[in-house]
Each structure stands twice: as C-alpha cells, then as structure tokens.
Amino acid sequence: MNTMTQPDPFMLNQWYPIASLQEILPGQPRATKLFGQRISYERNVAGALQVSDGSRALPVLEQYGCLWTSLGEPDELFDVPEYAEPDRRNVNAGSVGVQVSAQRGIENFLDMGHFPYVHTGILGALPHTEVKEYNVEMIRDGREIIATECLFYQPMASTVSTSGADVEYIYRVPHPTCSVLYKSSPMDEKRLDAIALFGQPTGEETFRGHMVLSILDDVNTDDFISYFQLHIFGQDKPILENQMPKRLPLDPRAETPIRADKTSIMYRRWLTGHGVTYGTIPAAA
Amino acid sequence: MIKLYDFDLSGNCYKVRLLLGILGLEFERKNVDFFPGFKHRAAEFLAVNPLGQLPVLEDGDLSLRDSHAILVYLASKYDGSGRWYPTGDAALLGEIQQWLSLAEGLTATASAARLAEGMDFDFDAEAARKGAYRLFDVLDEHLWFREREGSDWICAPAHPTIADLACFPYVMLSEEGGVSREDYPAIRRWTDRVKRIPGFSVMPGIFPAQLGS
Amino acid sequence: MHDKTWVPVANSTDLAPHHVFQGRLMGQELAIWRADDGHVNVWENRCLHRGVRLSIGINTGSELVCQYHGWRYANRNAGCTYIPAHPADAPARTICSKTWPVIETGGLIWTHFEDRDPPLPELPEGGAALRPLPLAAAPEMVRESLAGLAPEGFGPLDETLQARGPAGSLHLMVQPADAGRAVIRGIVQSDEPELALLRRLNLFLRSARDQILAQAALTPAPEPIPHRPERVSEELAEMPEMVSGPARLRVQVAKKELVAKDIVALELEPLRGALPASQPGAHIDVALPNGLLRQYSLVNAPGETGRYVIGVKREPESTGGSAAIHDSLAEGDLLAISEPRNNFTLRRDVEETILVAGGIGVTPLLSMAAALKDDGLPFRLHYFAGSEEQIAFGERLAALGDRLVNYIGLDPEKTALALKGILKSPAPHAQVYVCGPAPMLDVTRATAAEAGWPDAAVHFEYFANTREIDTSSSFRIELARSAVTLEVPAGRSILSVLQEAGVAPPSSCCQGACGTCMARVIEGEPDHQDVYLSEAEKAAGDKILTCVSRAKSDRLILDL
Ligand SMILES: N[C@@H](CCC(=O)N[C@@H](CS)C(=O)NCC(=O)O)C(=O)O
Numbered sequence A: 001m002n003t004m005t006q007p008d009p010f011m012l013n014q015w016y017p018i019a020s021l022q023e024i025l026p027g028q029p030r031a032t033k034l035f036g037q038r039i040s041y042e043r044n045v046a047g048a049l050q051v052s053d054g055s056r057a058l059p060v061l062e063q064y065g066c067l068w069t070s071l072g073e074p075d076e077l078f079d080v081p082e083y084a085e086p087d088r089r090n091v092n093a094g095s096v097g098v099q100v101s102a103q104r105g106i107e108n109f110l111d112m113g114h115f116p117y118v119h120t121g122i123l124g125a126l127p128h129t130e131v132k133e134y135n136v137e138m139i140r141d142g143r144e145i146i147a148t149e150c151l152f153y154q155p156m157a158s159t160v161s162t163s164g165a166d167v168e169y170i171y172r173v174p175h176p177t178c179s180v181l182y183k184s185s186p187m188d189e190k191r192l193d194a195i196a197l198f199g200q201p202t203g204e205e206t207f208r209g210h211m212v213l214s215i216l217d218d219v220n221t222d223d224f225i226s227y228f229q230l231h232i233f234g235q236d237k238p239i240l241e242n243q244m245p246k247r248l249p250l251d252p253r254a255e256t257p258i259r260a261d262k263t264s265i266m267y268r269r270w271l272t273g274h275g276v277t278y279g280t281i282p283a284a285a
Numbered sequence B: 001m002i003k004l005y006d007f008d009l010s011g012n013c014y015k016v017r018l019l020l021g022i023l024g025l026e027f028e029r030k031n032v033d034f035f036p037g038f039k040h041r042a043a044e045f046l047a048v049n050p051l052g053q054l055p056v057l058e059d060g061d062l063s064l065r066d067s068h069a070i071l072v073y074l075a076s077k078y079d080g081s082g083r084w085y086p087t088g089d090a091a092l093l094g095e096i097q098q099w100l101s102l103a104e105g106l107t108a109t110a111s112a113a114r115l116a117e118g119m120d121f122d123f124d125a126e127a128a129r130k131g132a133y134r135l136f137d138v139l140d141e142h143l144w145f146r147e148r149e150g151s152d153w154i155c156a157p158a159h160p161t162i163a164d165l166a167c168f169p170y171v172m173l174s175e176e177g178g179v180s181r182e183d184y185p186a187i188r189r190w191t192d193r194v195k196r197i198p199g200f201s202v203m204p205g206i207f208p209a210q211l212g213s
Numbered sequence C: 001m002h003d004k005t006w007v008p009v010a011n012s013t014d015l016a017p018h019h020v021f022q023g024r025l026m027g028q029e030l031a032i033w034r035a036d037d038g039h040v041n042v043w044e045n046r047c048l049h050r051g052v053r054l055s056i057g058i059n060t061g062s063e064l065v066c067q068y069h070g071w072r073y074a075n076r077n078a079g080c081t082y083i084p085a086h087p088a089d090a091p092a093r094t095i096c097s098k099t100w101p102v103i104e105t106g107g108l109i110w111t112h113f114e115d116r117d118p119p120l121p122e123l124p125e126g127g128a129a130l131r132p133l134p135l136a137a138a139p140e141m142v143r144e145s146l147a148g149l150a151p152e153g154f155g156p157l158d159e160t161l162q163a164r165g166p167a168g169s170l171h172l173m174v175q176p177a178d179a180g181r182a183v184i185r186g187i188v189q190s191d192e193p194e195l196a197l198l199r200r201l202n203l204f205l206r207s208a209r210d211q212i213l214a215q216a217a218l219t220p221a222p223e224p225i226p227h228r229p230e231r232v233s234e235e236l237a238e239m240p241e242m243v244s245g246p247a248r249l250r251v252q253v254a255k256k257e258l259v260a261k262d263i264v265a266l267e268l269e270p271l272r273g274a275l276p277a278s279q280p281g282a283h284i285d286v287a288l289p290n291g292l293l294r295q296y297s298l299v300n301a302p303g304e305t306g307r308y309v310i311g312v313k314r315e316p317e318s319t320g321g322s323a324a325i326h327d328s329l330a331e332g333d334l335l336a337i338s339e340p341r342n343n344f345t346l347r348r349d350v351e352e353t354i355l356v357a358g359g360i361g362v363t364p365l366l367s368m369a370a371a372l373k374d375d376g377l378p379f380r381l382h383y384f385a386g387s388e389e390q391i392a393f394g395e396r397l398a399a400l401g402d403r404l405v406n407y408i409g410l411d412p413e414k415t416a417l418a419l420k421g422i423l424k425s426p427a428p429h430a431q432v433y434v435c436g437p438a439p440m441l442d443v444t445r446a447t448a449a450e451a452g453w454p455d456a457a458v459h460f461e462y463f464a465n466t467r468e469i470d471t472s473s474s475f476r477i478e479l480a481r482s483a484v485t486l487e488v489p490a491g492r493s494i495l496s497v498l499q500e501a502g503v504a505p506p507s508s509c510c511q512g513a514c515g516t517c518m519a520r521v522i523e524g525e526p527d528h529q530d531v532y533l534s535e536a537e538k539a540a541g542d543k544i545l546t547c548v549s550r551a552k553s554d555r556l557i558l559d560l
C-alpha cells in the first residue's frame, strides 16, 4: 500500500496529535509520521516546541496534554471544556500504534455493542448485550456529531467502581479522527468523566491513538488509570487489526449496519459529505 | 505471598501469570509502568533487576528475573503433578530447553516488531518480522508432525509443558507487530488447544476459546 | 489464472473440531470450518456487520460466532441467526455470509469460484495428504518450477505435477492463494511407513520452496489481487427492519415419523442448495396438497440447518390441514413452503428464561431450549401434556435433562395452579415464552400479569386464533401512502379488500395469529380481534392485523 497518498483537503487541514507532551524532554529531538510523511519535533532548551516536516516549520499547538501539528491550514481545535476544570485529573494514558485506519479506530471507540464480547467483565458482560435506543444528531452547523442517552450495562465501569450498573454515555465526534466520550462519574453522580481518543493517521492503514482522560478520581494513581485504559485499548487491538478492509468503507452497502450503529452511520455519512478519501474507501460515484 | 513485578501488556509477564493461574497460586501483582512510563528504567526498579527487564518474581527470600527461569522455578516447586517441567527424562529436558530458547527468540523478533509498531520503540520492525517468520516456520512444521504422531503439545506427548506456555504469548500477539499467522495452520490449531488448558487466563490482545468468558 | 477446476484450499486435518481455519484463494480470504455434523463450510472470511475476520471467531460446532459483537451464522446456509445488540428482533434472513461450494476428498478440502461446478478432481483412492507449504511466489511460476523436479523414489513430476516411481505415486497441486502467493499441496500413495515418507516429502518441498523463492526474488512481486467484496443488499444498507418476501421454497419430505399419539414429525430437505437460516421461534408456511396454507413452528436446534423439522398434530375438527398431512403426505413428496419467519423471537440477553408449552405448542420452545442450552444460559421448559403418550420429540426433550419439567394430564384448575407456581416471582432479568392452545395461553397471560410480570417480558404465540371473529361492522379505510379510500363491508376483512385493490401487505395465517399482515394505524380506533398483539399494543391503537381486526370508528387511516 502506498503510504504517501495525498490526504484530501478536509483531512489535510486539521490539527493532529503527534505526541504526548509528558514524553518530550528538552533537547531530545524525536520523529514520528503523519500521512506517511516523516515529522520531527523537539523542545529546545528555551522550552519552545518546534515541529518540522524536513523542509518547513509546521504549526504548533499544545493542548489536552498533546503536541498537535498540521500539514495544512487548520482552524481552531475543538473544545473540551472539562479539561480546564480545576478539580479534575488530566491523564495522558499512552499513545498506541494500531495497524488499521484511524477512522476504523474512531468507529470502534463509538461502539457500545462490543463491550460484552471484547471488554468482558469490565465494560460489559454476557448475557447483557442489548444496545438500547439512543439519539444521534449533528451540532455546531454540522461540525460535530453527538450521540446522547446511550445506556449500557456494565459490571465494572471504571477504575473506582465495584459493581454492575447501567452506565450512561455521551459521544462527541468533533474531528474526523478524534472523539471524546463522557460517562457518569462514579465519584460524583452529577458530573461526567471525559475520555478522549485522539487519532494520528500515520498512514492510510495505520494510526496512533493518543488516550487522554479528564476525570474525577482522587483514589487511583496515574499509573493505574493508564493501566486500565491501555488494558481496554489492548483488548480492542486484535479486533481492529482483523478488520477488512483496513480502511473504513463509506459505501452504505459495504457492510451491514443495525440500529445500534446509528452513530457509525452518521459518522460515515459525515466523512462522505466532507469528501474524505484518506483512510477510507469512498463509495463509487 | 509470591510477588510478581508485572506489566499487563508484556507477553513475558503474561507467561508467568499463565502458569501461576494454571497452578492455582495466589500472587500479588506489582504493576511496573513499562509503558508509557518506562518505569522499568527507573532507579526503583533497577534495584530489583539491574537489567531493567520484566518480569521479576519474589518468593520468600528468592528473587528471580527472566520469565523462563521463573517458569522452571514455579513448575519445579509448586506443580505436584510434575508435568509442567518433567525432570526425569534427559531428552525431554533438553527439548524443553530448546523450545524455551526459541521462545527467547520470539521476544527478540515477534515481540520487538510489536513494540516497534505499537509502542514506538526504536527497533527495526521489518527485520524483526523476518526473524519471527523464520521461527514460526520451524514451530509450525514441528507442530504439524507432532499432530501426526498423535501429540497436541510441543514437547511431552500427552500434556503441555512450560515450553508451550513460553512460546504461546508472542505467537498470539504477533499480529500487533504485523506478523500474520495465516500461513501457519498448525500453530493456529495449537494456540486453540493452549486456550483450552484448564486454568488458562487471557491478557489484552488474546481472546478466550469461549465467548465472553 | 486457473482452468475451471476445483482447487484444494485446506487439508482435512486442518479442520480440527471447533476450530476455524484461515485460508485464501485468488486474493479472497476464506474462513473454513467443520460443524459437529461433519459439514464443511467455506465462507468469505469477513463478518458482514463490521468486517471482522470470522477466522478469529468461535466455532460452536453448529454456528460460527463473530468475536466483535457476537453475530451468529448458521452451519451450511451461513445465515445470520442472532444479533445480540437487538435481542428482541429477528435478523433479516437475507443477512447471509458469502459461501462457496465444497467437496472433501483425498484428505483435502476443495472449492471453486465458478458459476457451475467443474468436473470433480480425478484422484486415486486412498493416500495421505502432505504437509502444505505456503510460499510468496506467483502460482504459475511455482507450478512451472515444480514440474521436472524429481523427489526421491518418485521420478520427475510431469506437467500436471504427477509422478510415479518405485516409492509410489505422488500428485502435487498449487493453490493460487494470491497473485504472488501459493500453497503447495499434495497427496501421496505408497507402501512406505507414512510418517517417515511425509517427513521426506516435506524436506523435498522445503528445498523446492527455497529454490523457487530465490528465483522469485529476481522479479518484482506481483500486486496482490484487490479485495472486492460483494455489496450487501440495498435494504440491509439502510435498514434494520425485516422484510418478508413471497419467496416459495421447494422441499422434499425426507422423513415422516409418528413421534407421539396423533403427532407426526416431518423432516423437510431442500431440493437443491441450502435452506435459508431460521431462528429459534420461527415458523414456516406449508402449502398443503389440498390448497390450504398452514403455519408450523420449526423444531430445529442451532446449526441443524440441513433440513427443517416440524411437528403436526392431527386436529379432530381439522379444516383439512393436519388431516391432509397425516393421511396423504408420504416420504419423498414435494412441498412448497415459505422462508422461515419469526414473530416469536428469543432474547438471549437475559439471566433466566421460562418456557411454557401446552401440547403441540412445544415445537418452537424445543428450538428455543436447544439454543439456550447451547449458549449456556439458564432456562426451564415446563411442558403440559394430556397424557404420557402425547409427549412428542422425546429425544430432544431428553437432551434437556433436568431443565425439563413435565405436567401430565392436569385438568384446567390444576393447570392454572401449576402456572401460578411457575410464574410466582417475576425477576428483573427474566423472560417468559408460552405456546399452546388458546385457553391455556389466556390463563398463562392472566396469571403472569397478576404476578406482576411486565407485558414486555411475556412472549406468546397462539398457533391458531380460536376466538370467534365478529365481522358485522362496516367502515371506511383510507390509505395514506397510496392515497385511496376503500369501503370494508360487513362480512369481509380489511385484508381481502386490500388484496382486491392490489395494495395488501403480505399475509400468512389469516386468523390474527401470525402478525404478518400488520399495518400501522395513523388515525381511527381499531377493533382488535387478533391474538397476536399484546394488551399494551392493542391499547396503543397504532397497529392493526388486517386479516381479522376491524374498526370501531367509521374510518381508519392506514400507513399503506
Ligand atoms: N529474557 C527475559 C526478557 C524479558 C523482557 O524482554 N522483558 C521486557 C518486557 S516484555 C522488558 O522488560 N524489556 C525492557 C528491556 O529489555 O530493556 C524474560 O524472558 O524475562
């Protein structure tokens, strides 16, 4: 597969996460990939971050614990207001490379139906498999997808829970390869924990998922929160890496959606509407 | 109580957890944040293992590093059946050691490719994959003829040994490093059998033989 | 790329019990698995839902279950039988994994992608299959390079890759896995000790492989054959509702057997191809020789997909349906039947299931019990029968062990009492399924309601509506979508008026029992006379069974 395919304008002109800030040590240059292109970055001794594709300096943004850059001309990055709330723990749980397109990764993140099968005993348990009706809509003039009133039975919904319950989720997709989910906080009934998956498309059929949490938890250590998140993502990996094709098919007749997949259906339509070709298989015209 | 310096996503730690589970031993898991924290290189852990490698097992006054050394110890000390590490038969003992060495090779190849692709380690993934395929070739051929001889396992004819547990993790996790098992049908059947060993447990990246268990 | 022949894609020994083999032919990935009944399935290696390889799924011995969301696909017909995310819905029968024909001979599994079956491969009797050897080289090149090589004791391989020598005869085949990938397979016949011979030939193939790979390295590797999966049907793409077509299937009565007093079991086999998938609780329409259409529930267990099994009781005041089957139908006869439809869906996201059967009403519950047992879910089947000799399908019942409770020869009072006991404590994650004669169903429903079971947890199927239908009213119906107005006079059903106008929904039992002819009511008050809708649904008033129900208001607006 040609890893140097040119991204479409919608994908090109986005901010992308390329590293977790905590891993960047002053004076130690590092490199990664975006759209198959080698990108180097460094925090100089003066503390400033520099990103380059080898021929030019690229835009830099430090946000949500990550370093973001772009190969195009990006607008403002989407807002995750919770990240700024003073009583929250913000944790970068890790950045993991996966052998599948970023959009497949996002779609899996939006999916509740797999919990009892893939995250058995943690985010779901047999025989509780039903995905109840929920709402999906487009907000902010079509710039974001939001799914609300998503309920799912969970035997151990987070690092601090000890018993099973129906847990409520909200999913946001404000970016073609980033999503934020909110779930009832076990510490404070009235507030929601935020868990984000920021996707860095390293190629058309590979991505790095940067996992960032903003949660109400004064019990667990960062190590343990990261352990839990990596455990969950590690369970998704063998599924993602066994999806065929590796790019997300946008033809509505390529796969078989059910009602539980309403968010995924809207996500695929939204990508189609924006002419996304990178990391996807567009429907034949 | 037995204490295991452990990392959830490490195949070498997992093989020790596998045997501990199969033998029904209680143990304390001491999580060392290998990734993303790289705590195995921190002074605190280097005091436990100067090589900076996981796993390490502590049992009473004994502290052991190296997953295969740990498997040998646990099986010799706690397996009443004497099957997981049978010491009575010189040839069998040699064979077990031979496959433990191949398992070590899997750490250097299949596991290295996985760390490079998944956790951005600075390894040559392509070379690692090549090496992994060579080892898979040897293992598949061995297992195919073992089946013909009527044995389901790598070494002993009638039951699994620590050689099976040692080879299993990085075979099973190989796809994360871009190493497909499609061309190794005998390996694929054997991994199904390992998953059906009583007391078997999973780790992220490995599904159980039965749904949702 | 290859002449029209069957191609070997696996060794028989590759298909271990409850294992799924991962194969490839001309760039197409295959999931190959053997069911407990011995049938070998060659399928596209891709779950139709979200594209996950089925080769990482679970072979239960009767079904293949996808690892991602647990969709289940049946042995043989590859139809999806269960979608766990929507446990109350029957999956559309058209969700079917792609399958290819299969034969098993010479210790190898063969398939092909042609429109019609090519001639069978000519193979000598007996022999042993070699260890297959995959290699990254173009299949034509592998074939050319093998021809002429002479494995010790067999002499040189000819054009067709066959060799004969003092050691015996050898037949190699090259499976074109992809443009640049091949698998060498073979069968050997010899008097030599088998294992040593297989080892020797394995060494021969290994060195042949190394030579071929060295040669292949000189030319650029060919591009893999692009993956072009078939598109799913249009209605599935948009979807989720199930559509019932008028499709008529032809089956043959393979077996007719008396399984209890006045009850015969029929085993119906397809004339050709595989039968469509069915789910626990499904029924088929059977067109009888005397022109009648009757519904019978399938008794089939999961994976029992080679034939449909139904149970037919001789009804004393039979309008001719059961009598025709009992008296005039013989083994070998042909029957026209519908595809299975399911109005009695079994949820499997529950912690406890109570099945209540009355008489021949046991048939759908047998199918459910087998499915629950397969899934390892807790359940109990309470079976009410008039006498010992009226207990049908003894073998299937016996397989349920202590999960079966029989109640023999109870009078209505004692039956009611027993039902009270069975339904005494509604549990939050429990469901009840009832099938039997109308009076017993009525009692069961009333008892359940009294005990506090929510309507939605009690599922029932009347196998006939024995209530008297009152057809004395006359009213007008307006069809919102077709923009027509029709009069329904006394004595005629809405359905028959619709049929005359050519806008009728599909129908089946015509007695208000099966739910096929349901229409949505936009305005007006229905006069429900069916036994299909629940009390809550009847009270909501937004659905009507057009075959028996009528209007209390002088007009009804229907969504047709
Ligand atoms: N031979 C050792 C190898 C262990 C090993 O490679 N451990 C990895 C984690 S899976 C590790 O700690 N690597 C750090 C390093 O080698 O520096 C064993 O089998 O225990």
Ligand code: FES
Pocket (backbone or CB within 6 Å): C047, C048, C049, C050, C051, C052, C066, C067, C068, C069, C070, C071
């Ligand atoms: S992808 Fe197979 S069940 Fe969803």
Ligand SMILES: [Fe+2]
Pocket (backbone or CB within 6 Å): A108, A114, A118, A119, A232, A235, A236
């Ligand atoms: Fe997941």
